[in-house]
Amino acid sequence: MTGATRIRVTGERPYDVVIGRGATAEIVGLVGHGTQRALLVHPPALDDQVPAIERDLRGAGLEVTRAVVPDGEAAKTSEVAAALWSLLGSRGFTRTDVVVGVGGGATTDLAGFVAATWLRGVATVLVPTTLLGMVDAAVGGKTAIDTAEGKNLVGAFHPPAGVLCDLDTLRTLPEAELVSGMAEVVKTGFVGDPQVLELVEADPVAALDPAGEVLPELVERSVRFKAGVVAGDLRESGDREVLNYGHTLGHAVEKVEQYQWRHGEAVSVGLVYAAELAAAVGRLTPDVVQRHRAVLSAVGLPTTYDGPWPDLLAAMRIDKKARGSVLRFVVLDGVGRPGRLEGPDDDLLAATYERIRR
Numbered sequence: 466m467t468g469a470t471r472i473r474v475t476g477e478r479p480y481d482v483v484i485g486r487g488a489t490a491e492i493v494g495l496v497g498h499g500t501q502r503a504l505l506v507h508p509p510a511l512d513d514q515v516p517a518i519e520r521d522l523r524g525a526g527l528e529v530t531r532a533v534v535p536d537g538e539a540a541k542t543s544e545v546a547a548a549l550w551s552l553l554g555s556r557g558f559t560r561t562d563v564v565v566g567v568g569g570g571a572t573t574d575l576a577g578f579v580a581a582t583w584l585r586g587v588a589t590v591l592v593p594t595t596l597l598g599m600v601d602a603a604v605g606g607k608t609a610i611d612t613a614e615g616k617n618l619v620g621a622f623h624p625p626a627g628v629l630c631d632l633d634t635l636r637t638l639p640e641a642e643l644v645s646g647m648a649e650v651v652k653t654g655f656v657g658d659p660q661v662l663e664l665v666e667a668d669p670v671a672a673l674d675p676a677g678e679v680l681p682e683l684v685e686r687s688v689r690f691k692a693g694v695v696a697g698d699l700r701e702s703g704d705r706e707v708l709n710y711g712h713t714l715g716h717a718v719e720k721v722e723q724y725q726w727r728h729g730e731a732v733s734v735g736l737v738y739a740a741e742l743a744a745a746v747g748r749l750t751p752d753v754v755q756r757h758r759a760v761l762s763a764v765g766l767p768t769t770y771d772g773p774w775p776d777l778l779a780a781m782r783i784d785k786k787a788r789g790s791v792l793r794f795v796v797l798d799g800v801g802r803p804g805r806l807e808g809p810d811d812d813l814l815a816a817t818y819e820r821i822r823r
């Protein structure tokens with residue numbers, strides 16, 4: 466990998482996020498010395514890209530077991546996790562072995578969860594292959610699977626031993642997935658790195674080009690920002706909340722749409738809603754609200770919605786990130802100045818919804 470960037474995520478167990486083009490050589494360094502076995506977890510969509518990683522791991526003397534898991538969210542089930550635990554057991558995986566997850570956020574969440582739970586925690590190296598996975602899911606140590614009652618309800622905080630973002634893998638990613646990941650990039654811009662916004666605004670087409678020079682910078686800046694936030698707050702007790710900008714309504718949209726909307730699409734609507742909310746209480750000027758709409762639509766993300774308000778409100782109230790019965794929103798007091806809005810009244814919430822209604 467030439468010209469790779471390394472971003473250190475500090476904390477109790479520091480690790481590196483390596484970002485560059487051409488994955489092969491770096492994986493061995495991230496797995497570390499003294500590891501004998503690797504479980505390589507991936508969905509069928511990565512069949513063509515995984516052999517290079519497998520070859521490098523074998524070349525370094527590791528015994529590699531490949532596990533192909535269902536595509537996307539279908540992998541985040543207790544049944545799939547149990548199948549992987551059986552595989553780890555039958556292959557004699559010990560505390561010094563590693564689980565390598567190659568895929569989107571769904572795959573890395575699953576791989577991380579299996580690693581967190583096997584023998585009370587073995588190392589995991591994550592190789593995110595979606596934009597959302599690179600800038601969000603694989604960094605920060607949150608792992609989870611779903612239950613019939615909801616998404617991400619069973620999980621653990623388990624920081625990876627390393628994260629490898631090979632930008633070349635994004636070339637095979639469907640455009641809609643790339644666009645979805647861009648919502649988290651734009652979120653980063655509004656919450657913590659205005660330069661990200663400027664880069665996207667200057668040339669939205671270049672921002673979405675996996676072969677170009679803009680996307681690598683956006684990934685690096687987004688990872689750097691998230692790394693800085695999670696370093697101080699692994700368990701989401703304080704600062705990490707800013708990462709939730711746009712997610713309060715976003716999660717509710719996902720739920721009302723029965724998870725048929727992509728995460729980033731729902732977050733995009735949620736970002737506009739949070740901006741309108743801040744403007745409604747006099748904390749944000751209308752031009753910044755308009756900036757949200759403009760930059761999100763420039764990359765092809767939705768900025769309006771028409772789902773039933775009572776259902777959205779009910780979903781927001783039971784979101785696991787609501788504390789007690791008080792609704793909390795991350796809002797901006799300006800670009801790069803996140804704050805919190807607690808317990809806005811229902812009339813204000815409903816009136817603000819009208820402003821984003823299609």
Ligand SMILES: NC(=O)c1ccc[n+]([C@@H]2O[C@H](COP(=O)([O-])OP(=O)(O)OC[C@H]3O[C@@H](n4cnc5c(N)ncnc54)[C@H](O)[C@@H]3O)[C@@H](O)[C@H]2O)c1
Nearest residue numbers: 508510537538569570571594595597598602607634637638
């Ligand atoms: N742990 C966290 O902090 C965190 C944060 C955000 C999201 N998440 C989780 O991430 C998941 C969403 O992640 P996602 O948006 O990456 O979706 P995903 O993992 O479902 O991947 C999207 C689709 O792209 C395919 N794909 C992946 N990489 C590809 C590539 N390089 N080429 C072609 N196809 C490819 C996948 O097989 C899948 O069909 C959700 O489960 C969400 O809960 C976790």
